[in-house]
Amino acid sequence: MISIVVPYYNKSLFIEKTLKSIINNFAGDELKSEIIVVNDGSENSESSYLRNLIASIDDNSIKLIELDENRGVSIARNTGIEAALGDYIYFLDADDFFQCDSKKLLNDILISKFTCFFNLKINKKLFKHHLLDVQKVDEYVLVNLFKQRTIHLSNVVFHRSDLEGVYFEEGVAYGEDLFFIFKAILNKEVRFFDSSIAIYNYDGKFHPIRNSAYHLMLNEFESFEILYKSIYQAYNERVFLHNKFYNQNLHFDEKVVSNKLKIFNFFRFRVFYKLLQSIRTRF
Structure with a gap:
């Protein structure tokens, strides 16, 4: 059953x-x-x-x-x-x-x-x-x-x-x-x-990232190098997009937030903007 x-x-x-x-x-x-x-x-x-x-x-x-x-x-x-x-x-x-x-x-x-x-x-x-x-x-x-x-x-x-x-x-x-x-x-x-x-049925809402499971996933899967890096990258991209769309400047602990957030150029932002719908649906 x-x-x-x-x-x-x-x-x-x-x-x-x-x-x-x-x-x-x-x-x-x-x-x-x-x-x-x-x-x-x-x-x-x-x-x-x-x-x-x-x-x-x-x-x-x-x-x-x-x-x-x-x-x-x-x-x-x-x-x-x-x-x-x-x-x-x-x-x-x-x-x-x-x-x-x-x-x-x-x-x-x-x-x-x-x-x-x-x-x-x-x-x-x-x-x-x-x-x-x-x-x-x-x-x-x-x-x-x-x-x-x-x-x-x-x-x-x-x-x-x-x-x-x-x-x-x-x-x-x-x-x-x-x-x-x-x-x-x-x-x-x-x-x-x-x-x-x-x-x-995706409603198109862009949810904020506060109180998300990212920290839990990073802590749980730190020993899995490839998986950890993938989650880590997605988390940073999520933070960057959140800051852009909500005109905020969120900060997280050093383990999670990397300097990559400071070096995204316009071209890379355009790429992630096109992927926004997909990223929204994941977390």
């Missing part, structure tokens, strides 16, 4: 489409699934809407867990993990949409015995990882996935065995999903599929 965890916070405009996208793909008794919706202390009207919607759908596979206050997406997802009964766990945000190519692919996931990794579809754009079959995810594979911009919760179905002792970092506002994936799949065997299973 696959457990699909959907954290919900004031997403009434999207949640019906999100839930129905899951139900429609898993229709039929041969594919066992459960949908765990965790209401993360939404406003009263939003909570009422969610309860009424689930009641109207009348599907026994949907379980609703309601937190008494807004505690953040990491706690909501961790709550879903603890409640999940499936051998596989998948996370879908309340404004993203599940869209699997075929029932056969879903069945392949449920019998694979591995964490399954897919291409990433952001709105209408597809990002490919260019990997196939089962591979051990060392730091080189992880850096490739990182640089191909294909690491996102919506394109990974986790085998429960790979999540033993792995949880989302509480109190971290941005990048907690990337850190979670890194911890879950590094040095594990993962099955790669050349297809996508969800649409990540």
